[in-house]
Amino acid sequence: MSYITYPPRVVGDNAGLNSAGALKEDNVMTLISDVFVIQTTSGINHSDTDAAFEIIVRGPGGYEARTDFEDLKHDEREKGRTDQYRFIFDEPFDWDPGLWTVSMRMTNTHDGWLPYSIFVLGKVAPGIPGIPETSAEWVVMGAHYVWPRDKWFDRGPPARDEHPEHVISDFTWEPPGPFG
Numbered sequence: 001m002s003y004i005t006y007p008p009r010v011v012g013d014n015a016g017l018n019s020a021g022a023l024k025e026d027n028v029m030t031l032i033s034d035v036f037v038i039q040t041t042s043g044i045n046h047s048d049t050d051a052a053f054e055i056i057v058r059g060p061g062g063y064e065a066r067t068d069f070e071d072l073k074h075d076e077r078e079k080g081r082t083d084q085y086r087f088i089f090d091e092p093f094d095w096d097p098g099l100w101t102v103s104m105r106m107t108n109t110h111d112g113w114l115p116y117s118i119f120v121l122g123k124v125a126p127g128i129p130g131i132p133e134t135s136a137e138w139v140v141m142g143a144h145y146v147w148p149r150d151k152w153f154d155r156g157p158p159a160r161d162e163h164p165e166h167v168i169s170d171f172t173w174e175p176p177g178p179f180g
């Protein structure tokens with residue numbers, strides 16, 4: 001698992017406020033302590049890769065946290081393979097899908113990667129008033145079934161380090177079809 005161990009680089013004056021500027025009630029906060037990314041690589045030609053990736057979380061007030069995807073023990077991002085990653089935040093963040101994004105970016109090679117699906121889950125931090133420590137509350141932060149086939153990570157031959165960043169914390173829904 002990967003740890004995001006540093007505090008937010010910048011926390012603006014609006015930390016803890018909702019989009020209307022009012023103080024949030026405890027019971028409407030969604031403090032996320034762990035983010036899980038569950039991805040399945042497509043089966044089409046060249047979809048697999050051995051490249052490295054990073055995750056970037058952005059929020060209000062200039063919040064930006066990023067870290068590398070862990071190098072798992074198996075050969076990741078091979079055709080049809082599902083990989084699961086856990087990112088632990090030392091400081092939980094107050095998830096609001098209208099104000100926050102989770103993105104993913106390839107950081108090396110030109111060997112493009114195409115997922116078939118990506119799911120992003122958030123584990124709600126324990127210790128919030130009204131929510132017991134053993135809470136099993138989770139938030140679906142992103143679900144892409146299926147990931148758009150034209151949205152390759154690092155498609156083509158960029159002249160420099162132009163690996164594009166794709167937001168994975170939104171939603172894609174297409175009628176289920178055969179795996180490919």
Ligand SMILES: [Ca+2]
Nearest residue numbers: 046048111112
């Ligand atoms: Ca490839």
Ligand SMILES: [Ca+2]
Nearest residue numbers: 049050076077
């Ligand atoms: Ca691989």
